[in-house]
Amino acid sequence: MISQPADQEPGTTAISSRGSRSAPTDTPHILVVEDDRVTRAFIVATLREIGARPTGVGRLGEARSAFCERPFELLVVDRMLPDGSGLDWIAELRKSGQTTAALVLTALREVPERVKGLEAGADDYLGKPFSPLELPEAIETVRGYGFRWRGGA
Secondary structure (H helix, E strand, O other): EEEEEOOOOOOOOOOOOOOOOOOOOOOEEEEEOOOOOHHHHHHHHHHOOOOOOEEOOOOHHHHHHHHHOOOOOOOEEEOOOOOEEEEHHHHHHHHHOOOOOEEEEOOOHHHHHHHHHHHHHOOOEOOOOOOHHHHHHHHHHHHHOOOOOOOOO
C-alpha cells in the first residue's frame, strides 16, 4: 500500500510491510537514493512529471529495504551517502547478478571518478549540479533508446 505518513517528507513514497501497490504496472518504478532532501524532492517531482512512479529514500539502508520489497526498473543513486557508498551498493548488486539499470548522481565529476562509477556497474553517471533537462534524458538513455516517456514521440 502506498502511504504518506505525517513524518515523511513530501515527494517520497513509503513502502508498507506488505509492499502492495495500486499504481499502474506499465509505469516505470524508480528508486531514488539521495540524502539531500531538496535534491531528492526535485528528482522525485521530475520523475512524476515524466510519468514514472518514484520511491525516494535518503540512506542506503532504506534503499536496500525498498529494493527487497519490490522490483524497480531503475535506480537513481547518489554516490556519497551518510551510511555508505552508492557505488559499492551498485557493485554488490552486480556481483549478486542483479541487472537493474542504475544512474549514479554525484558531485565528483572528474573523468577518473566517472570511470570508477561505470566500472562499479553504473549504466550512466550524472554530475551535480545538473540541469532539470538532463535528468529525464539521462534516464531515457539508461533505460534504452527505444523507450519513450509519456508525451514522448
